[in-house]
Amino acid sequence: MINVQFAARPERWATQEAPLRAAFAQAGLNADLRPDHDPADVDYVVYAPNSDLQDFTPYTRCKAVLSLWAGVEKIVGNQTLTMPLCRMVDPGLTAGMVEWVTGHVLRYHLDIDNTIHTQDRWEPKVPPLAEERPVTVLGLGALGQACAQMLATLGFPVTGWSRSEKSIDGITCHHGEAGLRTALTGAEIVVLLLPDTPATENTLNDETLALLPKGARLINPGRGPLIDDNALLAALNSGQVGHATLDVFRVEPLPLDHPYWAHPNVTVTPHIAAETRAITAARVIAENIRRGEAGEPLLHLVDRSLGY
Incomplete structure (x- = not known):
């Protein structure tokens, strides 16, 4: 027994x-x-x-x-x-994460928040094809690899970054400090799926956020401490980051007085990306x-x- x-x-x-x-x-x-x-x-x-x-x-x-x-x-x-x-x-958790990440990448790619009108407006805005929208996935563990491969299947040019060297078919992979800078440069959408360790805390900070093209979008279903919150708020206020969808936070539930709740360019979801x-x-x-x-x-x- x-x-x-x-x-x-x-x-x-x-x-x-x-x-x-x-x-x-x-x-x-x-x-x-x-x-x-x-x-x-x-x-x-x-x-x-x-x-x-x-x-x-x-x-x-x-x-x-x-x-x-x-x-x-x-x-x-x-x-x-x-x-x-x-x-x-x-496998079920992985499938849920892939669906959630893919949904929000497509939401940003198709600019759904701004093109669905609730009033009588006719303002055609055609998005580029996926092949014209660079996406970077930070973290190439099981979840990161699965999300990166799905996005590549949809036609997005996907770059991945991890602390250690990885090789994944169809994904441009980078690692190390220099690799992080390369992975972020030009990324219009960034997905964070790194583990929470002392080495990954504040991976996105004032310096790394400045590498992104102005107006880039962020999606964080990984861990709250991966982002320096003050740096992200400053980047959102300046327009360096156009929008952030955040599913995880340093303190959960997210305190009601946290600036993310009221920020017009932040979407908060209650840690539901994957279960x-x-x-x-x-x-x-x-x-x-x-x-x-x-x-x-x-x-x-x-x-x-x-x-x-």
Whole structure:
């Protein structure tokens, strides 16, 4: 019997229990899944970083902690979490992110906000073709790659940037400090999908925002700290950035007195770009437990030195 502890908020248990049990059965796992195991008996922890479990010291036989979240910045520094940690790379989450990003890129590309009229106005404004609209995706992990490839399929010339070197068919890839400058220069739409680490904080700041062509648009479904908020507000006020669609913030929910709410060139969405999907995430969890029991390498293992 494999003892699996579910460590997340009660509402997660309500939506995740049945899919997990079904995925375990499909994978042939004889697993005892529940939220109330004795820590000393636990083999695997299915985990959400906002759960009450923060001290992993009693979990002496735990083989791995399997996160339900794509981001692990809230737990990667936990000194008591010494066992392997796997982040969630969920096909359903990826599909949701691709749809959200593609929708907002097309919204900007087609200038939908300004061309849908609610009054009697006839002002034809024909957008360029996608091939004339350079898009840059910052972050080429699973989500960034999937979004970049979809946008390239639609005909956009897509440039990607990551901290380490990547090679992706159909995407012009850059890396490193000089590569970031190159990736931002000429980008009319920028999508941020980097992880939140000390090395990525304020990737967009006064200096990097100035590299963009005047009036560029920003889309951030990645992490709030990727953007220097004061620098972005200044760029919006000057017209250097034409509009920003922001789904993530340093403080969530976004405080009601934050300038983003009232800014005419900011669209706020409440962290809805992508969500872990219970059925597909359960299959990822089950596969990792199967791998752990078979002595095979775990999927999506977090590199503690990099923070993701």
